[in-house]
Amino acid sequence: MYALDGVVWRAPDTQENREHFGCQRNHANHQSPFPLVRMACLLDARARLLIDASLDAYDTSEYTLAQRLWPQMPPDSLVIVDKGFYSAGLLWPLQHRQGRHWLIPARAGLKGEVVQTYGSGDVRLRMKVSPQARKKDPELPLTWEVRAITRELDGKPKTLFTSLADAARYQADEIFALYHERWEIELAYGEMKTDMLGQAMTLRSQQPEGVKQELWATFLMYNLIRLEITRIADEAKVQPCRISFITALRYIVDEWMWSSGSSTPGAIPAKLKAMRQNIRRFVLPPRRPDRRYPREVRMTKTHYPIKKNAAQA
Known part of the structure; x- marks a missing residue:
């Protein structure tokens, strides 16, 4: 059981770091106040141990970083990722070329053709592969099939896509219950940034x-x-x-x-x-199964300029 997600680290504001890692650009003339390092980590979700990490410049796609980490997963393992990683170009090769499995929340508005129904809220869908993905990887098929499991969560329907297509072996409710383990990687990032580094603004x-x-x-x-x-x-x-x-x-x-x-x-x-x-002596009590917290909308970012690029100032 693995979890994979991206994370960004702030580096000290030096010319060397800006040239190597780059930074976030709000618009043509302004940049973020710190150089940023893009990273993706692969985590053993049960032991919360880091298996591997891939880092690069800020402009590097998280897809690229994730592809570098796929070979570290053993055969017949399962990786849980956020919906931002939904891509046939990323997930289809992981399943069909490397023999690994994946679990991901469905993006809003995604639709597919129902190929088979396993039970209530449990179907197999045929999804189209985008022309952009096939241009990058011509070996991708025109369509691919995913298993879609829909259950009610906090009073709203939530759908997960997975490559675990064997309904007799992998029960829908058990698969749906696994998704919460993706948050283990968020807790790991918190332990590193908050507890180990003391909430330091930058490296x-x-x-x-x-x-x-x-x-x-x-x-x-x-x-x-x-x-x-x-x-x-x-x-x-x-x-x-x-x-x-x-x-x-x-x-x-x-x-x-x-x-x-x-x-x-x-x-x-x-x-x-x-x-x-x-x-x-400091063993924590078991987690409450009914522990739920509503999502909060982050505050709007400031519209004031942050920092001008030295070359354009």
Whole structure:
């Protein structure tokens, strides 16, 4: 069970970073105040461990970054993505060339021809492949088939598309219940940006290679903490998401600092065992199944100019 989504990081405002990564352009003469790094990450949704990441300039499409990560998925695995990744050029090869499966919310207004009905709110649709997608990949077929599962959520119908077409093996209600696990990657981004980096406005490195090194170091640190959480969860016989990340982060950082200055390396295993026992005391209660929060509309962005491009100022 995997989740994939994009994320943007702010880099320090240096000429080198702007030239390498680029930035968001509001209109012809204005740019965002910071250079931006575009990234997509592939996450083990159950353990919340990062499998791999792909980063590039801000103008790089998230589709391109996602395609680089597909080979990291093992055969017969399932990846959950947001509706922004809906594309036959992206999902059809993942299913038919690489033998992986996907789950995605349906975009509003998408329609297809019903090929087969499995049950109430559970059908197989034949969808058209856009000419733009076939121009980029001539081997794509004219049409492709997806399974569409519709259920009521918060009083409104919601439809998911998936490649799990075997209705006898993959029950519709079970598939629909899986989609909420996509939010694990949003929680992972929050743990990195908020808990680990302390809500820092930007990264610290002044050069592009330093920015990349800093990001990979952040992911490595995150995975080391998550790996330790997974081991603690195994000992406590709970799911990894039941272990408090903030508590584990603080304990592990403290122990690493102590171990780095310790003159008695033989004491480290005992300290590690004690640390795991302490963190086990902070097992979170199970998530409430009826936990729901209404969506909120983000505030309108300012219409004032942000920053002029130095070359055009």
